[in-house]
Amino acid sequence: MTDELVIKDLHVSIEGQKILNGVDLVVKKGEVCALMGPNGSGKSTLAYTLMGHPKYIVDKGEVLYKGKNILELAPDERAKLGVFLSFQYPQEIPGVSVSNFLRTALNSVKPGQTSVPDFVKLLREKMKLLKIDDSFSRRYLNEGFSGGEKKRAEILQLAVLQPEMAILDETDSGLDIDSLKIVAEGVNTLLGPNMGVLVITHYQRLLNYITPDKVHIMVKGRIVKSGGKELAHELEARGYDEYKEFEKEEVV
Protein backbone atom coordinates (compact mmCIF):
# COMPACT_ATOMS: atom_id res chain seq x y z
CA MET A 1 0.00 0.00 0.00
CA THR A 2 1.35 3.35 -0.96
CA ASP A 3 -0.18 6.80 -0.82
CA GLU A 4 1.77 7.88 -3.88
CA LEU A 5 0.02 8.29 -7.18
CA VAL A 6 2.21 6.43 -9.65
CA ILE A 7 1.56 6.83 -13.36
CA LYS A 8 3.43 4.24 -15.45
CA ASP A 9 3.86 4.34 -19.23
CA LEU A 10 0.34 5.69 -19.78
CA HIS A 11 -0.95 5.71 -23.36
CA VAL A 12 -4.39 7.22 -23.96
CA SER A 13 -6.45 7.94 -27.03
CA ILE A 14 -9.72 9.66 -27.69
CA GLU A 15 -11.91 8.78 -30.65
CA GLY A 16 -9.03 6.87 -32.18
CA GLN A 17 -6.52 9.69 -31.84
CA LYS A 18 -3.50 9.09 -29.61
CA ILE A 19 -3.06 11.85 -27.04
CA LEU A 20 -0.85 10.44 -24.31
CA ASN A 21 2.21 8.58 -25.52
CA GLY A 22 3.77 7.04 -22.44
CA VAL A 23 3.46 9.29 -19.39
CA ASP A 24 5.51 8.46 -16.31
CA LEU A 25 4.85 10.59 -13.26
CA VAL A 26 4.74 10.28 -9.48
CA VAL A 27 2.85 12.54 -7.10
CA LYS A 28 3.73 11.92 -3.47
CA LYS A 29 1.51 12.55 -0.51
CA GLY A 30 2.17 16.02 0.92
CA GLU A 31 3.77 17.15 -2.31
CA VAL A 32 2.73 19.75 -4.86
CA CYS A 33 3.62 18.84 -8.44
CA ALA A 34 3.03 21.21 -11.30
CA LEU A 35 2.32 19.89 -14.78
CA MET A 36 2.94 22.47 -17.45
CA GLY A 37 2.85 22.38 -21.20
CA PRO A 38 1.66 24.09 -24.34
CA ASN A 39 -1.95 23.83 -25.53
CA GLY A 40 -2.80 20.42 -26.90
CA SER A 41 0.03 18.66 -25.09
CA GLY A 42 -2.36 16.30 -23.31
CA LYS A 43 -2.49 17.84 -19.82
CA SER A 44 -6.27 17.81 -19.53
CA THR A 45 -6.43 14.35 -21.10
CA LEU A 46 -4.24 13.13 -18.26
CA ALA A 47 -6.56 14.79 -15.73
CA TYR A 48 -9.72 13.24 -17.22
CA THR A 49 -8.02 9.85 -17.55
CA LEU A 50 -6.97 9.87 -13.90
CA MET A 51 -10.60 10.53 -12.92
CA GLY A 52 -12.01 7.95 -15.34
CA HIS A 53 -13.90 9.87 -18.01
CA PRO A 54 -15.46 7.22 -20.28
CA LYS A 55 -14.41 8.96 -23.52
CA TYR A 56 -10.70 8.50 -22.82
CA ILE A 57 -9.46 5.08 -23.79
CA VAL A 58 -6.41 3.70 -22.02
CA ASP A 59 -4.33 1.81 -24.59
CA LYS A 60 -1.48 0.91 -22.28
CA GLY A 61 -0.05 1.56 -18.84
CA GLU A 62 -1.29 1.75 -15.28
CA VAL A 63 -1.96 4.23 -12.51
CA LEU A 64 -1.30 2.90 -9.04
CA TYR A 65 -2.76 4.42 -5.91
CA LYS A 66 -3.21 2.84 -2.51
CA GLY A 67 -2.31 -0.56 -3.88
CA LYS A 68 -4.79 -0.49 -6.73
CA ASN A 69 -4.65 0.15 -10.44
CA ILE A 70 -7.25 2.90 -10.36
CA LEU A 71 -7.75 2.69 -14.12
CA GLU A 72 -9.87 -0.37 -13.38
CA LEU A 73 -12.18 1.59 -11.06
CA ALA A 74 -15.31 3.62 -11.81
CA PRO A 75 -14.99 7.39 -11.23
CA ASP A 76 -16.93 7.25 -7.95
CA GLU A 77 -14.68 4.47 -6.63
CA ARG A 78 -11.64 6.61 -7.43
CA ALA A 79 -13.23 9.51 -5.54
CA LYS A 80 -13.93 7.24 -2.57
CA LEU A 81 -10.25 6.28 -2.60
CA GLY A 82 -9.40 9.96 -2.15
CA VAL A 83 -8.82 11.20 -5.71
CA PHE A 84 -10.31 14.57 -6.62
CA LEU A 85 -10.39 16.50 -9.89
CA SER A 86 -11.04 20.22 -9.98
CA PHE A 87 -12.54 20.59 -13.44
CA GLN A 88 -11.39 23.11 -16.00
CA TYR A 89 -14.98 23.32 -17.24
CA PRO A 90 -17.34 22.38 -14.37
CA GLN A 91 -20.79 21.15 -15.44
CA GLU A 92 -23.96 23.10 -14.68
CA ILE A 93 -26.49 20.83 -12.96
CA PRO A 94 -30.01 22.31 -12.98
CA GLY A 95 -32.12 22.02 -9.86
CA VAL A 96 -29.37 20.58 -7.64
CA SER A 97 -28.25 23.02 -4.97
CA VAL A 98 -24.58 23.37 -4.05
CA SER A 99 -25.41 22.42 -0.49
CA ASN A 100 -27.50 19.34 -1.34
CA PHE A 101 -24.87 18.15 -3.79
CA LEU A 102 -21.96 18.63 -1.39
CA ARG A 103 -23.75 16.87 1.45
CA THR A 104 -24.49 13.91 -0.84
CA ALA A 105 -20.89 13.87 -2.08
CA LEU A 106 -19.43 14.06 1.43
CA ASN A 107 -21.66 11.20 2.58
CA SER A 108 -20.43 9.19 -0.39
CA VAL A 109 -16.70 9.66 0.13
CA LYS A 110 -16.81 9.72 3.93
CA PRO A 111 -19.97 7.84 4.90
CA GLY A 112 -21.53 8.47 8.28
CA GLN A 113 -18.86 10.87 9.50
CA THR A 114 -20.67 14.20 9.28
CA SER A 115 -24.00 15.05 10.90
CA VAL A 116 -26.24 17.63 9.22
CA PRO A 117 -25.38 20.43 11.72
CA ASP A 118 -21.67 19.62 11.39
CA PHE A 119 -21.99 19.74 7.64
CA VAL A 120 -23.69 23.13 7.73
CA LYS A 121 -20.90 24.42 9.99
CA LEU A 122 -18.20 22.96 7.75
CA LEU A 123 -19.76 24.42 4.62
CA ARG A 124 -20.08 27.90 6.19
CA GLU A 125 -16.50 27.82 7.39
CA LYS A 126 -15.15 26.84 3.97
CA MET A 127 -17.31 29.37 2.15
CA LYS A 128 -15.94 32.06 4.43
CA LEU A 129 -12.40 30.90 3.68
CA LEU A 130 -13.07 31.31 -0.05
CA LYS A 131 -14.96 34.59 0.45
CA ILE A 132 -18.16 33.06 -0.92
CA ASP A 133 -21.52 34.59 0.00
CA ASP A 134 -23.89 32.47 2.13
CA SER A 135 -26.61 32.52 -0.54
CA PHE A 136 -24.25 30.58 -2.82
CA SER A 137 -25.03 27.26 -1.13
CA ARG A 138 -28.68 27.50 -2.14
CA ARG A 139 -27.96 28.18 -5.79
CA TYR A 140 -28.10 25.40 -8.35
CA LEU A 141 -24.70 23.84 -8.92
CA ASN A 142 -22.71 26.05 -11.33
CA GLU A 143 -25.91 27.15 -13.08
CA GLY A 144 -25.47 30.75 -14.20
CA PHE A 145 -22.18 31.00 -12.29
CA SER A 146 -19.51 33.29 -13.70
CA GLY A 147 -16.19 31.71 -14.68
CA GLY A 148 -14.69 32.85 -11.38
CA GLU A 149 -17.61 31.53 -9.33
CA LYS A 150 -17.32 28.14 -10.99
CA LYS A 151 -13.66 27.86 -10.08
CA ARG A 152 -14.35 28.95 -6.53
CA ALA A 153 -17.11 26.35 -6.33
CA GLU A 154 -14.57 23.71 -7.41
CA ILE A 155 -12.16 24.72 -4.67
CA LEU A 156 -15.05 24.83 -2.19
CA GLN A 157 -15.72 21.19 -3.08
CA LEU A 158 -12.04 20.42 -2.57
CA ALA A 159 -12.15 22.12 0.83
CA VAL A 160 -15.27 20.28 1.99
CA LEU A 161 -14.40 16.83 0.66
CA GLN A 162 -10.73 17.03 1.76
CA PRO A 163 -9.33 14.44 -0.64
CA GLU A 164 -5.84 12.97 -0.37
CA MET A 165 -4.90 13.36 -4.01
CA ALA A 166 -6.13 16.48 -5.78
CA ILE A 167 -5.74 17.25 -9.46
CA LEU A 168 -6.34 20.91 -10.29
CA ASP A 169 -6.97 21.24 -14.02
CA GLU A 170 -6.36 24.82 -15.22
CA THR A 171 -7.88 26.23 -12.06
CA ASP A 172 -6.41 29.62 -12.98
CA SER A 173 -8.08 29.88 -16.38
CA GLY A 174 -10.93 32.39 -16.51
CA LEU A 175 -9.96 34.01 -13.22
CA ASP A 176 -9.17 37.68 -12.73
CA ILE A 177 -6.23 38.43 -10.48
CA ASP A 178 -8.34 39.00 -7.35
CA SER A 179 -10.21 35.75 -7.74
CA LEU A 180 -6.94 33.97 -8.52
CA LYS A 181 -5.46 35.17 -5.23
CA ILE A 182 -8.51 34.05 -3.24
CA VAL A 183 -8.56 30.63 -4.91
CA ALA A 184 -4.80 30.17 -4.46
CA GLU A 185 -4.96 31.23 -0.80
CA GLY A 186 -7.79 28.77 -0.33
CA VAL A 187 -5.74 25.97 -1.86
CA ASN A 188 -2.71 26.93 0.25
CA THR A 189 -4.63 26.61 3.51
CA LEU A 190 -5.67 23.11 2.48
CA LEU A 191 -2.17 21.96 1.64
CA GLY A 192 -0.44 19.79 4.18
CA PRO A 193 1.24 16.46 4.77
CA ASN A 194 -1.99 14.56 4.04
CA MET A 195 -2.66 15.77 0.52
CA GLY A 196 -0.80 15.34 -2.73
CA VAL A 197 -1.59 17.89 -5.45
CA LEU A 198 -1.09 17.87 -9.19
CA VAL A 199 -1.48 21.42 -10.47
CA ILE A 200 -2.08 21.51 -14.21
CA THR A 201 -1.49 24.88 -15.79
CA HIS A 202 -0.44 26.50 -19.00
CA TYR A 203 0.95 29.62 -17.35
CA GLN A 204 3.29 30.17 -14.45
CA ARG A 205 0.81 32.74 -12.95
CA LEU A 206 -0.87 30.38 -10.48
CA LEU A 207 2.51 29.07 -9.36
CA ASN A 208 3.36 32.54 -8.03
CA TYR A 209 0.84 31.78 -5.32
CA ILE A 210 0.99 28.01 -5.01
CA THR A 211 4.62 26.96 -4.76
CA PRO A 212 5.32 23.59 -6.37
CA ASP A 213 7.86 21.11 -5.07
CA LYS A 214 8.34 19.72 -8.55
CA VAL A 215 7.61 20.90 -12.07
CA HIS A 216 7.05 18.61 -15.05
CA ILE A 217 6.76 19.73 -18.62
CA MET A 218 4.54 17.80 -20.99
CA VAL A 219 4.79 18.01 -24.74
CA LYS A 220 2.88 15.84 -27.16
CA GLY A 221 1.67 13.42 -24.55
CA ARG A 222 4.94 12.81 -22.74
CA ILE A 223 6.89 14.35 -19.86
CA VAL A 224 9.93 15.89 -21.55
CA LYS A 225 11.56 17.66 -18.63
CA SER A 226 11.27 17.62 -14.85
CA GLY A 227 12.80 19.87 -12.26
CA GLY A 228 12.21 22.09 -9.25
CA LYS A 229 10.17 25.28 -9.02
CA GLU A 230 12.88 27.19 -10.96
CA LEU A 231 11.76 25.35 -14.08
CA ALA A 232 8.46 27.24 -13.97
CA HIS A 233 10.31 30.55 -13.81
CA GLU A 234 12.43 29.57 -16.80
CA LEU A 235 9.25 28.84 -18.74
CA GLU A 236 7.80 32.17 -17.74
CA ALA A 237 10.86 33.92 -19.15
CA ARG A 238 11.44 31.88 -22.28
CA GLY A 239 8.09 30.31 -23.17
CA TYR A 240 7.59 26.90 -24.71
CA ASP A 241 9.64 27.59 -27.88
CA GLU A 242 12.59 25.47 -26.88
CA TYR A 243 10.26 22.49 -26.47
CA LYS A 244 9.03 22.68 -30.03
CA GLU A 245 11.55 20.06 -31.13
CA PHE A 246 9.61 17.49 -29.10
CA GLU A 247 6.50 18.23 -31.09
CA LYS A 248 8.24 17.31 -34.34
CA GLU A 249 9.56 14.04 -33.03
CA GLU A 250 7.75 11.00 -34.37
CA VAL A 251 6.28 8.82 -31.71
CA VAL A 252 6.47 5.12 -32.31
Next chain:
Amino acid sequence: MKEISKAKSEAADARREDSLERFNSMPMPKEKDENWRYTDMGKLKLENFAPFESTAVITATELSEDLARHGVILSDINSAMEKYPATLNYFFKGTDIGKDKFVALSAAYFAHGYFLYVPKNIEIKEPIRINLAAEGKNSVLHNLVILEPNSRADVIEEYTNKDIGDEQLNASITEVFANTNSRINFYHVNNWTGNVYNFTNLIGTAERNASISWVSGCFGGNLNRLRIDTNFNGQGSSCSNLGIFLGKGEEHIDFTTNVYHNAENTTNDILVDGILKDESSSVYRGLIKIPKEGQKTNSYLANHILKLGDKTLANSIPSLKIDANDVKASHGATVGQINEEHLFYLMARGLSRAEAERLIVEGFFEPVIQKIPLEELREKIREMVRK
Protein backbone atom coordinates in the same frame (compact mmCIF):
# COMPACT_ATOMS: atom_id res chain seq x y z
CA MET B 1 -61.17 14.18 8.21
CA LYS B 2 -64.58 12.58 7.76
CA GLU B 3 -65.92 10.02 5.35
CA ILE B 4 -68.20 11.22 2.53
CA SER B 5 -68.68 8.03 0.51
CA LYS B 6 -72.49 7.83 0.23
CA ALA B 7 -73.18 5.97 -3.00
CA LYS B 8 -76.85 6.29 -3.94
CA SER B 9 -79.46 8.90 -4.72
CA GLU B 10 -82.52 9.03 -6.97
CA ALA B 11 -81.43 12.30 -8.50
CA ALA B 12 -78.17 10.70 -9.50
CA ASP B 13 -79.93 7.69 -10.97
CA ALA B 14 -81.96 9.89 -13.30
CA ARG B 15 -78.86 11.77 -14.28
CA ARG B 16 -76.90 8.62 -14.98
CA GLU B 17 -79.60 7.17 -17.20
CA ASP B 18 -79.41 10.19 -19.49
CA SER B 19 -75.74 9.59 -20.04
CA LEU B 20 -75.85 5.83 -20.39
CA GLU B 21 -77.13 5.86 -23.93
CA ARG B 22 -74.46 8.32 -24.91
CA PHE B 23 -71.74 6.17 -23.38
CA ASN B 24 -72.99 3.02 -25.09
CA SER B 25 -73.14 4.66 -28.49
CA MET B 26 -69.55 5.91 -28.35
CA PRO B 27 -66.87 3.64 -29.79
CA MET B 28 -63.79 2.74 -27.80
CA PRO B 29 -61.06 5.32 -28.52
CA LYS B 30 -58.42 4.28 -31.02
CA GLU B 31 -54.83 5.37 -31.34
CA LYS B 32 -55.59 7.15 -34.60
CA ASP B 33 -58.08 9.47 -32.86
CA GLU B 34 -56.50 12.88 -32.35
CA ASN B 35 -57.12 12.87 -28.60
CA TRP B 36 -55.74 9.37 -28.12
CA ARG B 37 -52.66 9.33 -30.33
CA TYR B 38 -49.70 7.37 -28.95
CA THR B 39 -51.88 5.68 -26.33
CA ASP B 40 -52.53 2.03 -26.99
CA MET B 41 -55.99 1.12 -25.68
CA GLY B 42 -55.71 -2.43 -26.99
CA LYS B 43 -55.06 -4.01 -23.62
CA LEU B 44 -58.07 -2.48 -21.89
CA LYS B 45 -61.22 -4.57 -22.27
CA LEU B 46 -64.08 -2.53 -20.83
CA GLU B 47 -66.36 -5.58 -20.75
CA ASN B 48 -64.12 -6.97 -17.99
CA PHE B 49 -65.23 -4.08 -15.80
CA ALA B 50 -68.94 -3.83 -16.64
CA PRO B 51 -71.28 -2.96 -15.00
CA PHE B 52 -68.72 -0.62 -13.40
CA GLU B 53 -69.88 -1.06 -9.86
CA SER B 54 -67.87 1.46 -7.91
CA THR B 55 -66.07 0.81 -4.64
CA ALA B 56 -64.43 3.91 -3.27
CA VAL B 57 -63.81 5.60 0.04
CA ILE B 58 -63.70 9.36 0.09
CA THR B 59 -62.56 11.27 3.12
CA ALA B 60 -62.46 15.02 3.40
CA THR B 61 -61.56 17.87 5.70
CA GLU B 62 -64.13 18.54 8.37
CA LEU B 63 -65.29 22.12 7.92
CA SER B 64 -65.07 24.47 10.86
CA GLU B 65 -68.35 25.64 12.38
CA ASP B 66 -67.52 29.11 11.19
CA LEU B 67 -67.24 28.06 7.54
CA ALA B 68 -70.42 25.97 7.77
CA ARG B 69 -72.28 28.91 9.27
CA HIS B 70 -71.18 31.06 6.37
CA GLY B 71 -72.67 28.58 3.94
CA VAL B 72 -69.63 26.60 2.81
CA ILE B 73 -70.69 23.07 1.86
CA LEU B 74 -68.48 20.03 1.63
CA SER B 75 -70.40 16.80 1.22
CA ASP B 76 -70.78 13.72 -0.94
CA ILE B 77 -72.16 14.43 -4.40
CA ASN B 78 -75.27 12.27 -3.99
CA SER B 79 -76.55 14.14 -0.94
CA ALA B 80 -75.79 17.42 -2.65
CA MET B 81 -77.89 16.49 -5.68
CA GLU B 82 -80.86 15.71 -3.42
CA LYS B 83 -80.51 18.69 -1.11
CA TYR B 84 -79.47 21.31 -3.65
CA PRO B 85 -81.00 20.36 -7.01
CA ALA B 86 -79.49 23.49 -8.58
CA THR B 87 -76.08 21.80 -8.49
CA LEU B 88 -77.35 19.68 -11.36
CA ASN B 89 -77.30 22.74 -13.59
CA TYR B 90 -73.56 22.75 -13.28
CA PHE B 91 -73.11 19.15 -14.44
CA PHE B 92 -71.10 19.20 -17.69
CA LYS B 93 -71.55 22.93 -18.12
CA GLY B 94 -67.85 23.05 -19.00
CA THR B 95 -67.71 20.16 -21.42
CA ASP B 96 -69.66 17.89 -23.66
CA ILE B 97 -69.70 14.32 -22.45
CA GLY B 98 -69.61 13.19 -26.06
CA LYS B 99 -66.04 14.51 -26.31
CA ASP B 100 -64.52 11.65 -24.37
CA LYS B 101 -65.64 8.06 -23.84
CA PHE B 102 -64.37 8.10 -20.27
CA VAL B 103 -66.07 11.37 -19.38
CA ALA B 104 -69.22 9.61 -20.61
CA LEU B 105 -68.33 6.57 -18.49
CA SER B 106 -68.06 8.73 -15.36
CA ALA B 107 -71.32 10.43 -16.28
CA ALA B 108 -73.18 7.17 -16.81
CA TYR B 109 -71.86 5.13 -13.91
CA PHE B 110 -70.58 7.46 -11.22
CA ALA B 111 -71.48 6.31 -7.75
CA HIS B 112 -69.29 8.50 -5.57
CA GLY B 113 -67.92 11.99 -5.55
CA TYR B 114 -67.54 15.12 -3.49
CA PHE B 115 -69.20 18.49 -3.69
CA LEU B 116 -67.58 21.71 -2.52
CA TYR B 117 -69.46 24.98 -2.53
CA VAL B 118 -67.88 28.28 -1.54
CA PRO B 119 -70.40 31.15 -1.26
CA LYS B 120 -69.86 34.71 -2.38
CA ASN B 121 -67.09 36.70 -0.66
CA ILE B 122 -65.87 33.76 1.41
CA GLU B 123 -62.19 33.07 1.64
CA ILE B 124 -61.18 29.65 2.93
CA LYS B 125 -57.70 29.98 4.33
CA GLU B 126 -56.79 26.40 5.15
CA PRO B 127 -56.60 23.99 2.20
CA ILE B 128 -59.54 21.61 1.78
CA ARG B 129 -58.25 18.05 1.55
CA ILE B 130 -60.00 15.22 -0.19
CA ASN B 131 -58.62 11.69 -0.31
CA LEU B 132 -60.17 9.34 -2.82
CA ALA B 133 -59.26 5.71 -2.40
CA ALA B 134 -60.23 3.09 -4.97
CA GLU B 135 -60.84 -0.12 -3.10
CA GLY B 136 -62.19 -2.53 -5.68
CA LYS B 137 -62.25 -3.31 -9.37
CA ASN B 138 -63.95 -0.03 -10.28
CA SER B 139 -64.09 3.45 -8.91
CA VAL B 140 -66.27 5.83 -10.88
CA LEU B 141 -66.49 9.34 -9.54
CA HIS B 142 -68.00 12.70 -10.25
CA ASN B 143 -66.82 15.70 -8.25
CA LEU B 144 -68.04 19.26 -8.37
CA VAL B 145 -66.44 22.43 -7.04
CA ILE B 146 -68.24 25.76 -7.24
CA LEU B 147 -66.74 29.07 -6.22
CA GLU B 148 -69.16 31.97 -6.11
CA PRO B 149 -67.98 35.52 -6.93
CA ASN B 150 -65.08 36.94 -4.90
CA SER B 151 -64.46 33.69 -3.08
CA ARG B 152 -61.23 31.86 -2.63
CA ALA B 153 -60.15 28.31 -1.84
CA ASP B 154 -57.29 25.82 -2.03
CA VAL B 155 -58.26 22.22 -2.77
CA ILE B 156 -55.98 19.19 -2.57
CA GLU B 157 -57.41 16.03 -4.07
CA GLU B 158 -55.35 12.91 -3.79
CA TYR B 159 -56.15 9.61 -5.49
CA THR B 160 -54.79 6.27 -4.34
CA ASN B 161 -55.86 2.66 -4.59
CA LYS B 162 -55.73 -0.56 -2.67
CA ASP B 163 -53.90 -2.99 -4.97
CA ILE B 164 -56.33 -5.92 -5.35
CA GLY B 165 -53.94 -7.99 -7.44
CA ASP B 166 -56.17 -7.62 -10.48
CA GLU B 167 -56.94 -4.99 -13.10
CA GLN B 168 -58.54 -1.86 -11.64
CA LEU B 169 -60.31 0.99 -13.38
CA ASN B 170 -60.64 4.53 -12.12
CA ALA B 171 -62.77 6.97 -14.09
CA SER B 172 -63.28 10.35 -12.52
CA ILE B 173 -64.34 13.85 -13.41
CA THR B 174 -63.80 16.92 -11.34
CA GLU B 175 -65.58 20.01 -12.59
CA VAL B 176 -64.38 23.32 -11.20
CA PHE B 177 -66.37 26.52 -11.68
CA ALA B 178 -64.66 29.75 -10.75
CA ASN B 179 -67.18 32.55 -10.87
CA THR B 180 -66.37 36.26 -11.24
CA ASN B 181 -63.28 37.40 -9.33
CA SER B 182 -62.86 34.09 -7.55
CA ARG B 183 -59.53 32.31 -7.14
CA ILE B 184 -58.80 28.65 -6.72
CA ASN B 185 -55.57 26.72 -6.32
CA PHE B 186 -56.43 23.17 -7.27
CA TYR B 187 -53.99 20.37 -6.55
CA HIS B 188 -54.45 16.94 -8.05
CA VAL B 189 -52.06 14.13 -7.15
CA ASN B 190 -52.60 10.55 -8.17
CA ASN B 191 -50.47 7.72 -6.88
CA TRP B 192 -51.45 4.29 -8.19
CA THR B 193 -49.99 0.91 -7.41
CA GLY B 194 -50.47 -2.25 -9.43
CA ASN B 195 -52.47 -2.77 -12.57
CA VAL B 196 -54.54 0.42 -12.66
CA TYR B 197 -56.16 2.04 -15.68
CA ASN B 198 -56.81 5.63 -14.73
CA PHE B 199 -58.86 8.17 -16.65
CA THR B 200 -59.08 11.42 -14.78
CA ASN B 201 -60.66 14.54 -16.26
CA LEU B 202 -60.32 17.92 -14.65
CA ILE B 203 -62.52 20.53 -16.25
CA GLY B 204 -62.18 24.15 -15.20
CA THR B 205 -64.29 27.12 -16.20
CA ALA B 206 -63.15 30.64 -15.33
CA GLU B 207 -65.57 33.55 -15.48
CA ARG B 208 -64.65 37.26 -15.56
CA ASN B 209 -61.36 37.98 -13.74
CA ALA B 210 -61.40 34.57 -12.11
CA SER B 211 -58.22 32.61 -11.72
CA ILE B 212 -57.58 28.88 -11.64
CA SER B 213 -54.21 27.46 -10.76
CA TRP B 214 -53.80 23.75 -11.45
CA VAL B 215 -50.94 21.76 -9.98
CA SER B 216 -50.94 18.07 -10.75
CA GLY B 217 -48.74 15.03 -10.34
CA CYS B 218 -49.20 11.62 -11.97
CA PHE B 219 -47.48 8.63 -10.49
CA GLY B 220 -47.91 4.91 -11.12
CA GLY B 221 -50.55 2.84 -12.82
CA ASN B 222 -50.56 0.72 -15.93
CA LEU B 223 -52.16 3.46 -18.00
CA ASN B 224 -52.43 6.81 -16.28
CA ARG B 225 -54.38 9.40 -18.25
CA LEU B 226 -54.98 12.89 -16.95
CA ARG B 227 -56.78 15.40 -19.08
CA ILE B 228 -57.15 18.99 -17.93
CA ASP B 229 -59.46 21.26 -19.91
CA THR B 230 -59.69 24.93 -19.05
CA ASN B 231 -62.37 27.25 -20.43
CA PHE B 232 -61.75 30.97 -20.26
CA ASN B 233 -65.30 32.21 -20.44
CA GLY B 234 -64.93 35.66 -18.91
CA GLN B 235 -62.70 38.61 -19.78
CA GLY B 236 -59.53 38.91 -17.73
CA SER B 237 -59.64 35.33 -16.50
CA SER B 238 -56.34 33.52 -16.03
CA CYS B 239 -54.91 30.10 -15.44
CA SER B 240 -51.58 28.59 -14.58
CA ASN B 241 -51.00 24.89 -14.94
CA LEU B 242 -48.03 22.97 -13.55
CA GLY B 243 -47.81 19.26 -14.20
CA ILE B 244 -45.31 16.61 -13.20
CA PHE B 245 -45.23 12.95 -14.12
CA LEU B 246 -42.88 10.09 -13.54
CA GLY B 247 -43.07 6.85 -15.51
CA LYS B 248 -41.37 3.63 -14.48
CA GLY B 249 -41.56 -0.07 -15.33
CA GLU B 250 -43.88 -0.45 -18.29
CA GLU B 251 -46.21 2.37 -17.27
CA HIS B 252 -47.78 4.64 -19.85
CA ILE B 253 -48.68 8.21 -19.00
CA ASP B 254 -51.11 10.18 -21.10
CA PHE B 255 -51.16 13.84 -20.10
CA THR B 256 -53.36 16.35 -21.87
CA THR B 257 -53.93 20.06 -21.29
CA ASN B 258 -56.44 21.88 -23.47
CA VAL B 259 -57.22 25.57 -23.11
CA TYR B 260 -60.09 27.39 -24.77
CA HIS B 261 -59.75 31.18 -24.78
CA ASN B 262 -63.38 32.13 -25.35
CA ALA B 263 -63.06 35.68 -24.01
CA GLU B 264 -60.77 38.70 -24.37
CA ASN B 265 -57.70 39.46 -22.28
CA THR B 266 -57.20 36.01 -20.88
CA THR B 267 -53.89 34.60 -19.70
CA ASN B 268 -52.62 31.05 -19.63
CA ASP B 269 -49.29 29.54 -18.65
CA ILE B 270 -48.66 25.79 -18.79
CA LEU B 271 -45.55 23.89 -17.77
CA VAL B 272 -45.59 20.08 -17.85
CA ASP B 273 -42.39 18.18 -17.04
CA GLY B 274 -41.98 14.43 -17.06
CA ILE B 275 -39.35 11.78 -16.50
CA LEU B 276 -39.43 8.31 -17.99
CA LYS B 277 -37.50 5.41 -16.54
CA ASP B 278 -37.12 1.73 -17.44
CA GLU B 279 -39.48 0.88 -20.32
CA SER B 280 -42.12 3.49 -19.61
CA SER B 281 -43.72 5.71 -22.23
CA SER B 282 -45.66 8.93 -22.33
CA VAL B 283 -47.62 11.26 -24.51
CA TYR B 284 -48.25 14.90 -23.79
CA ARG B 285 -50.86 16.76 -25.82
CA GLY B 286 -51.33 20.47 -25.37
CA LEU B 287 -53.88 22.43 -27.34
CA ILE B 288 -54.19 26.20 -27.19
CA LYS B 289 -57.38 27.25 -28.91
CA ILE B 290 -58.08 30.94 -29.46
CA PRO B 291 -61.29 31.70 -31.40
CA LYS B 292 -62.10 35.19 -32.74
CA GLU B 293 -63.55 36.17 -29.34
CA GLY B 294 -60.19 35.65 -27.66
CA GLN B 295 -58.40 38.86 -28.66
CA LYS B 296 -55.50 40.11 -26.52
CA THR B 297 -54.90 36.65 -25.13
CA ASN B 298 -51.52 35.59 -23.77
CA SER B 299 -51.10 31.85 -23.84
CA TYR B 300 -47.98 29.72 -23.37
CA LEU B 301 -47.19 26.11 -22.94
CA ALA B 302 -43.95 24.26 -22.35
CA ASN B 303 -43.27 20.57 -22.03
CA HIS B 304 -39.95 18.97 -21.07
CA ILE B 305 -39.27 15.27 -20.94
CA LEU B 306 -36.17 13.60 -19.57
CA LYS B 307 -35.68 10.05 -20.80
CA LEU B 308 -33.59 7.71 -18.70
CA GLY B 309 -32.46 4.83 -20.86
CA ASP B 310 -33.05 3.88 -24.46
CA LYS B 311 -36.14 1.79 -23.84
CA THR B 312 -38.33 4.72 -22.87
CA LEU B 313 -40.58 6.43 -25.38
CA ALA B 314 -41.75 10.05 -25.20
CA ASN B 315 -44.19 11.86 -27.47
CA SER B 316 -45.06 15.51 -27.30
CA ILE B 317 -47.80 17.08 -29.40
CA PRO B 318 -48.29 20.76 -28.68
CA SER B 319 -50.69 22.57 -30.99
CA LEU B 320 -52.07 26.03 -31.57
CA LYS B 321 -55.41 26.81 -33.21
CA ILE B 322 -55.75 30.55 -33.47
CA ASP B 323 -58.47 32.54 -35.24
CA ALA B 324 -57.86 35.89 -33.49
CA ASN B 325 -55.30 38.34 -34.85
CA ASP B 326 -54.13 40.20 -31.75
CA VAL B 327 -52.78 37.52 -29.43
CA LYS B 328 -49.51 36.22 -28.06
CA ALA B 329 -49.23 32.48 -28.01
CA SER B 330 -46.33 30.07 -28.10
CA HIS B 331 -45.38 26.55 -27.27
CA GLY B 332 -42.14 24.70 -26.77
CA ALA B 333 -41.31 21.09 -26.18
CA THR B 334 -38.03 19.33 -25.48
CA VAL B 335 -37.25 15.66 -25.09
CA GLY B 336 -33.77 14.84 -23.87
CA GLN B 337 -31.58 12.14 -22.42
CA ILE B 338 -29.57 12.42 -19.24
CA ASN B 339 -26.31 14.23 -19.94
CA GLU B 340 -23.32 11.85 -19.62
CA GLU B 341 -21.01 14.76 -18.75
CA HIS B 342 -23.29 15.64 -15.83
CA LEU B 343 -23.15 12.05 -14.64
CA PHE B 344 -19.36 11.97 -14.87
CA TYR B 345 -19.06 15.23 -12.97
CA LEU B 346 -21.20 13.95 -10.10
CA MET B 347 -19.53 10.53 -10.07
CA ALA B 348 -16.12 12.21 -9.92
CA ARG B 349 -17.26 13.53 -6.54
CA GLY B 350 -17.98 10.05 -5.23
CA LEU B 351 -21.66 9.60 -6.13
CA SER B 352 -22.53 6.20 -7.55
CA ARG B 353 -24.21 6.21 -10.94
CA ALA B 354 -27.58 5.57 -9.27
CA GLU B 355 -27.10 8.42 -6.78
CA ALA B 356 -25.98 10.77 -9.54
CA GLU B 357 -29.06 9.89 -11.59
CA ARG B 358 -31.26 10.43 -8.56
CA LEU B 359 -29.86 13.94 -8.02
CA ILE B 360 -30.28 14.79 -11.69
CA VAL B 361 -33.87 13.49 -11.71
CA GLU B 362 -34.78 15.43 -8.58
CA GLY B 363 -33.04 18.48 -9.98
CA PHE B 364 -34.96 18.23 -13.24
CA PHE B 365 -38.27 18.67 -11.41
CA GLU B 366 -37.02 21.26 -8.92
CA PRO B 367 -37.73 24.37 -11.05
CA VAL B 368 -41.40 23.26 -11.39
CA ILE B 369 -41.65 22.20 -7.76
CA GLN B 370 -40.34 25.61 -6.69
CA LYS B 371 -43.33 27.20 -8.39
CA ILE B 372 -45.88 25.23 -6.34
CA PRO B 373 -47.32 27.72 -3.86
CA LEU B 374 -47.89 25.24 -1.03
CA GLU B 375 -44.83 23.93 0.88
CA GLU B 376 -46.70 20.80 1.94
CA LEU B 377 -47.32 19.92 -1.71
CA ARG B 378 -43.75 20.71 -2.70
CA GLU B 379 -42.50 18.24 -0.11
CA LYS B 380 -45.11 15.63 -1.07
CA ILE B 381 -44.13 15.75 -4.73
CA ARG B 382 -40.42 15.62 -3.90
CA GLU B 383 -41.14 12.52 -1.85
CA MET B 384 -43.05 10.87 -4.69
CA VAL B 385 -40.17 11.59 -7.05
CA ARG B 386 -37.65 10.14 -4.58
CA LYS B 387 -39.61 6.90 -4.38
